[in-house]
Amino acid sequence: MNKNIRKKGPWRDVWRRLRKNKLAMFGLIVLILLSFCAIFANHIAPEGYDDQNLSRRFSFPNKENLLGTDNFGRDILSRMIYGSRVSLTVGFIAVGMAVVIGGGLGAVAAFYGNKVDNIIMRAMDILLAIPGMLLALSLAAALGPGLNNMMIAIGVGNIPSYARVVRASVLTVKEQEYVEAARSIGASDFRIIFGHIIPNAMAPIIVQATLGVAGAILSAAALSFLGLGIQPPYPEWGAMLSGARQYIRDYWYMTTFPGLMIMITIYCLNVLGDGLRDALDPRLKN
Numbered sequence: 001m002n003k004n005i006r007k008k009g010p011w012r013d014v015w016r017r018l019r020k021n022k023l024a025m026f027g028l029i030v031l032i033l034l035s036f037c038a039i040f041a042n043h044i045a046p047e048g049y050d051d052q053n054l055s056r057r058f059s060f061p062n063k064e065n066l067l068g069t070d071n072f073g074r075d076i077l078s079r080m081i082y083g084s085r086v087s088l089t090v091g092f093i094a095v096g097m098a099v100v101i102g103g104g105l106g107a108v109a110a111f112y113g114n115k116v117d118n119i120i121m122r123a124m125d126i127l128l129a130i131p132g133m134l135l136a137l138s139l140a141a142a143l144g145p146g147l148n149n150m151m152i153a154i155g156v157g158n159i160p161s162y163a164r165v166v167r168a169s170v171l172t173v174k175e176q177e178y179v180e181a182a183r184s185i186g187a188s189d190f191r192i193i194f195g196h197i198i199p200n201a202m203a204p205i206i207v208q209a210t211l212g213v214a215g216a217i218l219s220a221a222a223l224s225f226l227g228l229g230i231q232p233p234y235p236e237w238g239a240m241l242s243g244a245r246q247y248i249r250d251y252w253y254m255t256t257f258p259g260l261m262i263m264i265t266i267y268c269l270n271v272l273g274d275g276l277r278d279a280l281d282p283r284l285k286n
Contacts, residue, residue, distance in 0.1 A: 014279045014280055015279075017278070017279040018275055018276065018279040021275040021278065021279070023271045023274075023275065024271055024272050024274065024275020024276070024278075024279075025275075026268070026271070027267070027268035027269065027270075027271040027272035027275070028268075028272050028275075030264065030265075030268045031265075031268050031269065031272065034084050034088060034265060035088060037081050037084050038081075038084040038085040038088050038089075041081050041082045041084070041085055044081055045075075045077070045078040045081040045082060046075055046077060046078050047074075047075045047078040048078065049074070049078055049079050049082040049083075049233070049234065049235050050074065050233040050234075051074060051075065051078070052072045052073050052074055053069075053073035053074075054072070054073050055073065056069050056073045057069060057070070057071055057072060057073040058070075058071060058247075058250075058251055059073075060251075060253060061253055065077065067080065067253065067257050068251075068253045068254070068257075070240075070243070070244065070254055071243075071244075071247065071254075076240075076253070076254065076257060076258075077257075079235035079240060080235070080237070080240070080257060080258060080261055082234070082235050083235040083236050083237045083239075083240060083258070083261075084237075084261070086147065086220070086230055086234070086235070086236040086237075087217045087220060087221070087236065087237055087262075087265065088217070089147070089151075090147070090150060090151050090154065090216060090217065090220040091213040091214070091216040091217040091220070091269075092213060093151050093155070094150075094151045094152075094154040094155040094158065094216045094219075094220075095155070095158065095209050095212045095213050095216050096155075096209075097151070097152075097155035098155045098156075098157075098158035098159050098161075098162050098212065099162050099205065099209055099212075101155075101159050101162075102124075102158065102159035102160065102161070102162030102163040102166065103162050103163070103165075103166040103198070103205060105120050105124070105159070105163045105166075106120075106162065106163035106164060106165065106166030106167035106168075106170065107166050107167070107170050107193050107194075107197065107198055108120065108193070109121055109163070109167050110166070110167040110168075110170035110171045110174065111170060111174055111189065111192075111193050111197065117167075120163070121163070121164075121167065124159070124160040124163045124164065125160075127157075127159065127160040128160045128161075128164075132157040132158065132161075132215075132219075133157070133219060133222065135153075135156070135157040136153040136154050136156075136157040136219055136223065137153075137223070137226070137228065139152065139153035139156055139157070140153040140223050140228040140229070141228060145227065145228050145229060145230075145231050146229075146230075146231065147229075147230055150220060150223055150224075150228070150229045150230070153223070154216050154219045154220060154223075155216075157219070158212055158215070158216065161208070161212070162205070162208065162209075162212070165204055165205060165208045166198075166201065166205060168204075169201035169203075169204050169205065170193075170197050170198075170201055172201070173197050173200050173201045174197055176200070178196060178200075179192060179196055179197060182195075182196050203280040204280075206276060206280065207273055207276050207277045207280060210269060210272055210273035210276055211269065211270065211273035213269055214265070214266045214269035214270055214273070217262070217265060217266060217269070218262070218266055220236070220238060221236070221237050221238030221241070221262050222238060223238065224236045224237075224238035224239035224242065225238040225239065225241055225242040226242070227242065237258045237259075237261050237262050238258075238262070240254075240258040241255055241258050241259060241262075244258070
């Protein structure tokens with residue numbers, strides 16, 4: 001047998017199908033570049049995010065300041081690069097928190113059923129009855145502005161949707177033969193749920209989480225725009241829009257570039273989520 005022949009695992013097959021989707025790969029590449037900018041902002045940004053020079057305030061895009069300067073003479077490009085840190089951090093951490101808490105609750109509800117399922121899912125239904133953005137606004141107003149509070153507010157608002165997604169996935173998996181085999185050898189419920197069921201129900205969770213990051217970034221921008229997110233002088237795309245709205249008539253670039261970054265990031269996350277959904281669909285295997 002030729003040792004160079006390697007078996008194709010399920011994730012290798014998913015990656016092969018994802019690579020065929022040019023739009024999804026474009027979104028992935030852009031997100032990798034944004035993540036790189038966020039991690040190495042200190043080295044990439046031409047200036048500090050709060051370096052002020054009042055002599056050049058309201059400068060239109062030019063050779064020295066590629067995206068212009070704001071009302072304090074701060075370089076907009078530098079502030080947008082630093083702002084990517086906040087947006088991506090909020091998106092991934094808030095969704096991660098929602099996946100862990102909501103996914104855990106959904107898995108427990110589906111695994112045990114009966115009263116446990118009814119109690120957990122009725123509590124999720126109560127949270128779902130409140131619009132997600134309204135719930136995030138209420139929590140952010142109660143907790144106060146700031147990065148940590150904003151992530152908590154957005155994460156809590158997303159918990160019910162992940163609970164329902166995971167519950168539906170676990171219900172289709174928990175009767176499989178390998179789950180019965182794990183029970184027969186005396187595996188604990190915790191090991192069965194998190195060691196056997198959850199790993200085999202990851203496909204819809206991954207897709208939902210990818211699309212959820214886009215929603216979390218948009219929510220973070222909205223909260224910052226309303227003054228309930230990141231506080232000055234640290235930049236965030238939504239806060240940059242809020243600070244520049246009064247100058248939109250005369251200095252269009254101050255709102256255009258942060259708005260474009262929000263739009264591009266959301267678009268890339270959405271097309272990547274769509275591509276992952278198609279790649280993870282077992283009906284499309286060939």
